[in-house]
Amino acid sequence: MNYLNEDIDSLNEKLAQGTLSADKLAQDTVENIKKTDEKLNAWITVQEDAKPDEDLDFANNKLAGIPIAIKDNIITKDVKTTAASHILDNYIPVYDATVIDRLKKAHVTFVGKTNMDEFAMGSSTEHSYFGATHNPWDFDKVPGGSSGGSAAAVAAGQVVAALGSDTGGSIRQPSAFNGIFGIKPTYGRVSRWGLIAFASSLDEIGVMSKRAKTSAQVLNVIAGSDDHDSTLSTRAVPDFTEYIGKDVRGLRVAVVKEYMDAVDGEMHEVIQNQIDVLKDAGAIINEVSLPLTKYVVPDYYIIASSEASSNLQRFDGIRYGYRAEDAKNLLDVYVKSRSEGFGEEVQRRILLGSFALSAGSYDRFFRQASKVRTLICNNFDKIFADNDVIVGPTTTTPAFNIGSEISDPIKMYNNDILTISANLAGIPAASVPAGLVDGMPVGLQVMAKRFDEGSIFQVADFIERNNKFYEKTPAGMED
Numbered sequence: 001m002n003y004l005n006e007d008i009d010s011l012n013e014k015l016a017q018g019t020l021s022a023d024k025l026a027q028d029t030v031e032n033i034k035k036t037d038e039k040l041n042a043w044i045t046v047q048e049d050a051k052p053d054e055d056l057d058f059a060n061n062k063l064a065g066i067p068i069a070i071k072d073n074i075i076t077k078d079v080k081t082t083a084a085s086h087i088l089d090n091y092i093p094v095y096d097a098t099v100i101d102r103l104k105k106a107h108v109t110f111v112g113k114t115n116m117d118e119f120a121m122g123s124s125t126e127h128s129y130f131g132a133t134h135n136p137w138d139f140d141k142v143p144g145g146s147s148g149g150s151a152a153a154v155a156a157g158q159v160v161a162a163l164g165s166d167t168g169g170s171i172r173q174p175s176a177f178n179g180i181f182g183i184k185p186t187y188g189r190v191s192r193w194g195l196i197a198f199a200s201s202l203d204e205i206g207v208m209s210k211r212a213k214t215s216a217q218v219l220n221v222i223a224g225s226d227d228h229d230s231t232l233s234t235r236a237v238p239d240f241t242e243y244i245g246k247d248v249r250g251l252r253v254a255v256v257k258e259y260m261d262a263v264d265g266e267m268h269e270v271i272q273n274q275i276d277v278l279k280d281a282g283a284i285i286n287e288v289s290l291p292l293t294k295y296v297v298p299d300y301y302i303i304a305s306s307e308a309s310s311n312l313q314r315f316d317g318i319r320y321g322y323r324a325e326d327a328k329n330l331l332d333v334y335v336k337s338r339s340e341g342f343g344e345e346v347q348r349r350i351l352l353g354s355f356a357l358s359a360g361s362y363d364r365f366f367r368q369a370s371k372v373r374t375l376i377c378n379n380f381d382k383i384f385a386d387n388d389v390i391v392g393p394t395t396t397t398p399a400f401n402i403g404s405e406i407s408d409p410i411k412m413y414n415n416d417i418l419t420i421s422a423n424l425a426g427i428p429a430a431s432v433p434a435g436l437v438d439g440m441p442v443g444l445q446v447m448a449k450r451f452d453e454g455s456i457f458q459v460a461d462f463i464e465r466n467n468k469f470y471e472k473t474p475a476g477m478e479d
Contacts, residue, residue: 002032002157004473007211008062008218011160015058015065022052022065026109029067033111033158039476041133042143042152044072045080046112053107062217063106069153069162072113073120074205075194076100079110083196084128085118087315087322087341097194098229099163099205099222106221111159115149118343119312120165120198122146123173123415126406127345134402135177136474137440141399144174150208151178156477161209161218167198168300169394169419171206172431176394176443179433179469181460182208183215185223186450187426189237193228199307200231202300202423210470212432212460216240219453235451243457249282251459252387258293259392259418259445267442270435271393274444277466278391278459288383288390290421292376297413299376300420301349302356302369308346309353315341348409373424380425384449389459393418394431394443418445428453432460433469441469 014020125148147164151174166184175182317337324336422429431443
């Protein structure tokens, strides 16, 4: 079983008709992962004994018996959850994240935990204690990050859908690099209870799949209010699948000048072609400006690193996780456990955040970054006063070679320049495949006003139906 030509609807139809059993589906999924993952390294833990629930109601529950992958920073009871870090490499949680609990109630089948950048800090899935993940379109390329394992697993046909997390583009950038659809919802739409925290005001759980409708079906289940998460909205969750199949006539589409200026050559042409498709279908195209785009990278890394330094102080070698064996006193336990347990990139961001929050630097850095964040939010509010969605490139380039940027943190951080703003503003955003450049996928980013994920699904599905990118098979999986 591979999912290169499947979606939730097609699998549900086979299950409901009895031409495919949920047991067989689970077994074949695990076998295919074991067979293909040697080239990808998309998984940290594969649940070889994965079994569907009994007495599944396929007629009334589309997700029943469907195998789904989970990024390894989302807590799963009794299943190892590591955040791709040595400091948690043997951690077995005693509870489920809210999103996992809701998927269990929908009777999905869990088949394992996917690889990622350690504690979601990275843009290439090279910062993993368990080794780098490879892109199924070209095994020499990165899959993006930090949700690179989830993206590669979906693109390679190992699963039909996967959960990821997005702090500054960690769902959308790997979705673009792997030629799949990935959406991060509005901040406050999906509970973060049970998500191992990186930056609490930016982190969001979202869905990755080959088709927009598949992500809509999963998001329907995991979204909604939760008493465990005080930042969550209590507003009702619409049926996102109702936006699938709609046309875009009359939709007001903003194109950000700064985003389009960030790409050139064939990539600019591919993105412009998709914008022209929307225009030809009756969408109203308006050019707009986000002049603060040049400040989003430093602004984000001050805020995110500051929050990370606070969140990660709990990993101290005392309560759970890795503890250095040769510690001679309490200070040794703290220093050696953290120095040995955390990778280089995580240590870098903890140091940056600790500095930004220090007494002599707080006003100069964190307070100023918070002010810039407010200005960015205001910019988006102004644009959405006259427009329904914003579109543009998801990334500035296609996937780059493994090892080519990992030694240059600044270059690596700048990979997220087009995705960070949506997290700072808390708005929903997604990447939908736009085409190929030099044989590698590139994505069209779609953003909407807060709690208007429906417009994103409307546009993304329209683009999908026109370019049919989901019919393409990654070059590395053709054999």
